[in-house]
Amino acid sequence: MLLAIAVLIISGAALIVSMRQASIMNKQTDILLEQTKSSAWPRLSVGFDQSWSDKTLEYLKIPVHNKGTGPAIIEGVRITYNGEVTKDWWDLFRKVKVPDSINTGISNRGIYNSVISANESFYWMQLENDPRLRHWVYEKKEKITIEICYKSVFNDYWLFRKEGLNGTTVIQKLDTPECPLPSDEMFKS
Template sequence: MSKLKIKWNSDKIVSLSAMSISIFTLIIFIYQTNLMSKQNYLSILPYVQISISEDKAHKTFSLDIKNHGVGPAIIESVIIYYKGEKHDLRDYDNYLYNYLKSEMPILDSVNFFSSSTLDRGIAIPANSNYNVFKVFESERDYDLLTKSLGELLRKGLRYEITYRSIQDERWIIHSNSEGPQKLD
């Protein structure tokens, strides 16, 4: 048997080196593209939490949705659970305060408040707050709201907010969760 001998000359060495460098460059390019894709994904990731602010000295109570992420959060649905029943906030014109008044009619007498809708499709920008409702400048209204809300929570009032990113990835937060949970 004769062995095939490769004759190494400068042309073959240069050609082989060029091919090796090209393959190595292709591997680096694929790796960089993968890193850029991951960076793009993380650059639009919303992270939503519910925030309650109470200032008894100034008679202010505020419920906000905060987006601590780096991309906008787009609200898809808000569901309230109370006394074993499921309530879609759309049945209350997307106002959480309207739902609270339906369960605690005494809240209808609160005068100093502002309220916002939680309509499907509302976008909460990155690093911002969206005020759901706020009671201010009235000790009577502040006391009435905090006592009523406390009673509703003791009786089992819970919420569930589903939202998505601009890449249509969906998350959900619950009143008893420690953070958003990704939905498949």
């Protein structure tokens, strides 16, 4: 009987030790997962490049750069002008009331539903052809807001927001399983 009680106590102690080890292993797994995720975090930046020569705006460009360590999977883009959603660059030009006499030809690259590799840089939009268009957009730049919803390969979501092309940038990590930007408000260019 004494032997059976001793075996029972030893078995109980072994069970407690096993449960504690499993708990520690779960914590270690969580830490390793977070370390792995941090080695693949994307971090977008959107700039506003301009060049002036003798009070003339030579070029106006919007560069995009992924400064992170992993790819940025773009799931949503929204650009508003004065709080009003725009569908593409030409819709933006209409909303800023670019006159018909100004050529709205631009060079651009779409980013909606794309992947931007770590350390990849490119010009999202370039205004180099018509100096009047550059000046027109430059004068309206503070009323343009850019929002980009992107995720990592681990499905962690971030929302990039830039109010005014020269304005402040806020990048917020989201606790959502999907992009919160409404699909009917997506900027398609």
